[in-house]
Amino acid sequence: MLSPYKLAMSSTTERMCCTECQQFISDDGDTHIHRHKFVRDPKGLRIFLRKMLHRRDLPHTNSLTSYEKSTLESIRNWEPTKQKRALLCGVTYNKQKYKLKGTNNDVISMRELLMSRFHFPSSSIRILAEMGSHPHPSKRNIQEALRWLVKDNQKGDSLVFYFSGHGLRQPDFFDDELDGFDETICPLDFRTAGMIIDNEINDTIVRPLKTGVKLHAIIDSCHSGTILDLPNVYSTKEDRWLDNHPPSGANKGTSGGHAISISACEDNQLAADTSAFSESGRQMEGAMTYTFKKALMEMTETRVTYASLLDSMHRDILAAKRKCFSLRGLFHRERLQEPQLSSSKVFDINDPFEL
Incomplete structure (x- = not known):
């Protein structure tokens, strides 16, 4: 050559x-x-x-x-070099009554993880956050960054979308949801500009994925189980994939690529922002983000699979609930926060987890 x-x-x-x-x-x-x-x-x-x-x-x-x-x-016919690209969004909602204290720490942790464990170049990681000189995670900025993430994607690309912030639900008027609700993420300005709903996220970063491209979405927010509207959801209780295709028959798949989402909890659950995992008991962080990173860093000498990752996260969240009053107070209102795996296609969850 x-x-x-x-x-x-x-x-x-x-x-x-x-x-x-x-x-x-x-x-x-x-x-x-x-x-x-x-x-x-x-x-x-x-x-x-x-x-x-x-x-x-x-x-x-x-x-x-x-x-x-x-x-x-x-x-x-030359095959392009595998490219890695990531979008990390952390929203604190600073100076608002529903402020989150751990999202900046979450973004820093995820950036370190992507660079140290999965060798993402720093230049390929875009951050939207209310800290330093980073652009703020406004609705417009998030929408633009999501388009950037998948722009000109090609075979061999590994893409990551990470979000830490509030998530909500709203009634579904298009018969796209089995439970009758659309899931949303809340940008910094969601009270004036509106939320970003799962239909839009699917259209923007799932549908454009070409053959040979893999996208991982890691979403640390409430009601985030099917935030990408992917047609297959894995049930750890039943140990099988469940059909999540929309009743309307709308196409929620890719253009040949593979989209995978790991969410903090199921659609009807809440996710915790807590200091339960901090040695000092003061540093706030998302329970899902902490347990996700901990599992991957502790299993450096073993083969990490999707199954072992979910199991480790579940065990750590359960252990934190037992010792932390704030988590017990949160979970008495909703079922225990259960990390959720969904995918654009069925695959073996014992496959190795790689970004």
């Missing part, structure tokens, strides 16, 4: 081209590429090559040698 910028363009001459400025390069190609901060982008290169084949000063493919044809064909 030739390097991404060297192509045999005729039987007598080896030409070089730059995908940054779309110009042919002189013999001093390395200097040119360095000056343009050349990025080896296979997808952009394929598009560029197709354009080049229609230029009048280049021979038509029929006049190329068999070697040149095979070279061009191999580059057209």
Whole structure:
């Protein structure tokens, strides 16, 4: 395989081209590429090559040698390097009566986990939060960032959407929900701009997923069980996948990719923001986020599966409830917070968990 910028363009001459400025390069190609901060982008290169084949000063493919044809064909079919991209949203609702104290800590924890355990580059992680210089998690900013997350997704991509904040429910008027309620996430400005409902999230980040792309949504909020509206929900009690297809018959699947959601609780449950897991007893964090990270960091020497991850999270939340008064007070009103797994397609939950 030739390097991404060297192509045999005729039987007598080896030409070089730059995908940054779309110009042919002189013999001093390395200097040119360095000056343009050349990025080896296979997808952009394929598009560029197709354009080049229609230029009048280049021979038509029929006049190329068999070697040149095979070279061009191999580059057209070149599999892109696996790309990782993540969107992390933490909403504290600062200066409001329903303020959450642990969401900033949640975002910091998730960023550290993605970088240390799953090798996400820091440049591929976008954060919306009420801290530092990060853009605020307003409705408009979250909507724009969700589109960014799946933009131009291609085979081999691993995408992550993380949300820590309030979640609510509202009546479903389109017969899309088995329980009659749409689930929502609450942006910082949800009182004025409105909530983001599961139908919109599905349309934005589930439907566009192409074959070979995997999306994991990790949602730490109340009523978040089916927040992505995925058609399959796993029941740990029955040890099987349950059908969650909408009664309306609407398509809630992908465009060939795989979407998986791990939520803090079932649709009719509440999720805790607590200090129960802090050694000092003061640092607030989401119970789901803490137990999710703890399970993955403790099982570094063992094979982590979706099943073992859910089991570990459940055990840690149950143990925290027994010792923490605030969690007991929360859960007497609703059933114990039970992490929920849903998916765009049925798969073996004993498969390894990887982002």
